[in-house]
Amino acid sequence: xxxxxxxxxxxxxxxxxxxxxxxxxxxxxxxxxxxxxxxxxxxxxxxxxxxxxxxxxxxxxxxxxxxxxxxxxxxx
Numbered sequence: 001x002x003x004x005x006x007x008x009x010x011x012x013x014x015x016x017x018x019x020x021x022x023x024x025x026x027x028x029x030x031x032x033x034x035x036x037x038x039x040x041x042x043x044x045x046x047x048x049x050x051x052x053x054x055x056x057x058x059x060x061x062x063x064x065x066x067x068x069x070x071x072x073x074x075x076x
Contacts (some may be wrong), residue, residue, distance in 0.1 A: 003028055007069050019058035023049055031074040
């Protein structure tokens with residue numbers, strides 16, 4: 001399955017998607033951004049999510065990163 005399809009699936013079913021899947025996809029698209037500042041910022045946000053133990057908190061943090069999915073799709 002292509003990364004584009006995975007991104008679209010997350011956007012379509014964000015509330016039902018586990019945070020681990022969301023973080024996995026964000027990790028994959030992180031390297032596609034050309035700006036190292038953007039890559040570093042996203043990497044730090046993903047570390048915060050991974051360090052959290054509460055799934056509800058993880059989902060909240062993931063939701064804040066949804067624009068990255070849209071930016072990825074716009075670049076295709």
